Amino acid sequence: MTRKLRVGVLGAGIAERHLTGFGWNSGLFEVPVLCSLDADRGQRLCEEHKIPEYTQDAESLFARDDLDIIDIATPPSSHFELCRKAIESGKHVICEKPLFGSIAEVDEMAKILARSNGRKLMPIFQYRYGSGLQKLKLLIERGLAGKPFLTTIETHWWRGPDYYAVPWRGKWATELGGGLLGHAIHAHDMLNYVHGPCAEVFSYGATLVNPIEVEDTASLSVKMKNGSLATLSMTLGSRKEISRLRFCFSNLVAESILEPYTMGRDPWTFIAGTEDHQARVDAALAGYEAKEDGYTRQFELFHRAIVEERDPPVTLQDARNSLELVTAAYHSQRTGRPTPMPITADHSLYGSWLPEEARTSAAGA
Structure with missing residues (x-):
């Protein structure tokens, strides 16, 4: 019999989508408690998803011994401390993006996990599991894509004043960054998922759309460690919202749909260089076994892990x-100037990428 894992959820915003993912995996998970400071939203989610207990006390979740997982879907500036407390209380952790506010915190969490007696932390990157992107991964694994040349990624969305009416958004101290961190990060993770880590980036960033502290428009030129190149563009000022990923290999071009928030899903196009190779590509794709995607698939795989x-x-x-x-x-x-990667402990932004004045403000908060 499959073992159900018990999840305590922290948050009531993006957590709603997490709850849907758990619901689609009702044979694998149950959610006995939700914690949120927003009582109206939190209690509504408890009613809609039949969660028996609502609380505003996060510490009570860490103290419980009947939870296997803490699911953290709170504002970004809270993530590190909540993850630390959850791991040290003996729970596994799911945490929304952006995971933390610095590379230093990531490395510190690696140390915490190493002494945690097997606790697991899973960052959220649910866009990976769309069938279109999974088909590209299949073709690469089968050796049908060839040498990687160029990737282009467009994250062109719209965010107006209403979006920034939420007090923690648009501020360095609480959102930790702009569109690069909170919006395009999914598409950029898909770049790493396909090609591995980046080697160097040159970037321009600007605040052009809304009167906020952080960037809402950026362009990046990237060298990948596998030798290919990538160009990435992000704006929150596109009245027609699109996301597009295009991967050029020696034997294949793969291109996503334009749907802004589900660009990893079918129908992607896969165009080979010759009729014979197209037949091989089509034959491989015909054997693709469709799975659930998004949070549903990521949570299913976490249960297995x-x-x-x-x-x-x-x-x-x-x-x-x-x-x-x-x-x-x-x-x-x-x-x-171009900036090489990886970011190591001697880098000036290793401890924080916040501008100096924002670091000072955050430290005094």
């Missing part, structure tokens, strides 16, 4: 790769 004592499907290193790109982009924007 816990029960079978494997690494989680998204690892702390995956989050580090993603946050290294963000850190390097901010460094490049401020210095006007």
